[in-house]
Amino acid sequence: MIKKQLNLLRTLEELDLILKDMASPDYKKIGFKITKPTLDFVKTAEKERSDIAKLIEPRLLASYERIMKRYGGRVVVQVIDGFCGGCYIKLPSECVSRCSREISNCPNCGRFLYWVK
Numbered sequence: 001m002i003k004k005q006l007n008l009l010r011t012l013e014e015l016d017l018i019l020k021d022m023a024s025p026d027y028k029k030i031g032f033k034i035t036k037p038t039l040d041f042v043k044t045a046e047k048e049r050s051d052i053a054k055l056i057e058p059r060l061l062a063s064y065e066r067i068m069k070r071y072g073g074r075v076v077v078q079v080i081d082g083f084c085g086g087c088y089i090k091l092p093s094e095c096v097s098r099c100s101r102e103i104s105n106c107p108n109c110g111r112f113l114y115w116v117k
């Protein structure tokens, strides 16, 4: 359950970044020789985004939107050896153990934390 919601949040983040990249004038500088995304693709990505957003608990979604607005990306970050992958602080140990059991946020930057190992 926790994993599922976290995965949805990560998927949402990826879609948001794709949509943001597509709208950016720097799109062509990313390095790929690609033409502008077709309207079909944009529509598909937007639909996908709204479908996924519906599956996320409203409380988490609201929090996600707030963090995305604030940082413009990296909403869901890894805990790397006890450090927050978003703001790099050393997380309190109770916070590290909590994020392996439930969805939790960094006490400093507020990003969602996930645990790989």
Ligand SMILES: [Zn+2]
Pocket: 084, 085, 086, 087, 088, 089, 106, 107, 108, 109, 110, 111
């Ligand atoms: Zn942080």
